[in-house]
Amino acid sequence: MKKNTSNKRKIRHWYKLDLSANVYPTLQRRNFSSVYRVSVILKQPIQHELLQLALERTMPRFPTFAVAIHKGLFWRYLERNNKPGPFVKADVSNACMPIHFKAENRYLLRVYYYEAKLSVEVFHSVADGSGALTFVKTLLAEYYAMQGIRIPCEQGVLSCKEKPRDAEIEDAYIKYGNGKVALKRKGIHAYQLRGTQEPFYTLNIITGVAPVEKLLAAAKSYKVSVGVFLTAVLMESLIQKQKMDKPIRERDVVISMPVNLRRFFPSDTLRNFIVMLSPSIDPKMGDYTFEEIASEINAYLAYRLNEKYLKANIMTNLSVQRNPVVRVIPLFLKDMIVRNAYKKVNARESSAGITNLGIVQVPEEMKPLIERFEVLMGQPFSNRTNLAVITYENTISMSFSSGIVESDVEMLFFCSLIKKGIPVRIESNRKYRT
């Protein structure tokens, strides 16, 4: 009896939202929430009953995923969710639809299956892409364990027999947020895509699949990494698109990209640990060649991707959150202020988003069972197009998601890859436009 109570005290029942997590629920609307999805395409069709069992075994290992979001007087918080669920569902065409906090038994996580594709959708306050990827890999290992295939717990696969570790649920921003200076924000009005809005419950997805070795060779010929290369191709496409729009005055083209801070500050957290960087090109300065765009982005990142700069970047947001005045403003006022500021400033600060989850490592035993991985950003807050990239073995998946009918940026992007000698296979849920 006594042992039982002492065990119980160890389980945390609620979590403060981490630094990145705070803004997402504020922007919540009936038709918008910050949801993204991580998918894995297997070689065999998915047995969904087994997947449900595997999910039930996996959830207790990820306490920060089995949560509901609640409102406090000053801040929102995550609370342990003991309701039944989440339940595995047949996949839908409109991926990443809004998560309503009180629906679906208050879970902030969805699991879908379609043929051989397993998809997990996560509300961004719960975890970032890296945390979600660990969840997917562990779920997959459990799913195979159900079928008698033993997958060792290595390469980011967690053992569901073990208790969750404190390091996995820590708020790493607090841990490393001990800098002395904060960066100043500079507000710019970036180029915004225009287009015909699709009706609610539509997310247009275009995924391009390409061999990594070809992409690597192309990137090498410009002396940059694959990530920088793809950002440069997207940048070039956006610049071209703006030229096609024939604006009176050209605006800066800005791409916002999250940087995984785990690369710079050792942390095992499964929650958010990213900051946003935004390389930009001012087309008014003249016509940039692709080489110039690539080296510009490369230089931008080379200057910023180091511990000191990133710490100052963390401090920018952290100092706002720690400000005593900000802390005692009631939540509904905070929501109003942040929502307006976001609409007027942040939503205009970037023309597109790019997320690169990098190379997925899986245990050797899992490799023959997996075809490829796929990531997808949800419906963007403003009209921008989002690109999400993930690499597995020799396959790189590049998924565009957008809420507008026109697919000009996507076409410019993939045609540019083709012209640079990279063969691309396209998959999409778009409907034929008459």
Added chain:
Amino acid sequence: MSYCVNCGVELHKSAAFCPLCNTVVINPVNPPDTHAKPPYPAEIGKVENVNSRGVALLLTVVFVSIALAALLLNLFLFKEGLWSAFVMGASLLLWVFTVPVLILRPSRLLIILLDGAVISLYCFIIARQTDDASWYFGIALPIIIMLTGFVFLFGYVVKRFKTSILFKTAFIFGELGFYTVGIELSIRYFLYNSFSIRWSAVVGTSCLIIVAVLTTVMKNTRLREEVQRRLHF
């Protein structure tokens, strides 16, 4: 499996057109496999709306108990007159105004019709309780029916056709003109038994002029762009 002739990407074997440039796949050697599973499912998911359902249930319980309480009091305690009809009518009115909006969110047109019907019903209850009920069929009912009709028509047009802000404004002014004329007609017919109009002619004409101006602006592209530039928000 085909390649897009226009942009050169490889396409999924089920693809009948290129998702990037919308070019149709015409490949006599290897036509699109219509039986192959497409890469993404076609079913559209809907978000469940738990919150509103709870509120709807709560409102229903509140209104039903108010109506019941009034009915019981009327039957057994305060027996003079059928005053509970007002309370029950009002409860029904408020219920129809609030609950369908929470549950039937997508079908706004149905809600408009329901609202019109329940307003008519409530006015009818009032009319039955008063001595002279002729005003109900003479004025109230025509005005309510016309209003419901015009709102319904506007809702239908907005839902059915892609309309610009200019068109919506013009449509509203047009409806407003007809509605004023309709109101004066029914008042005059009820009071003097004659079909003629006076003051509404002024309102109606002004509305028609506004409609004419707006349609001209809509027809003229340059003028429309100018208006959009100056009034954009």
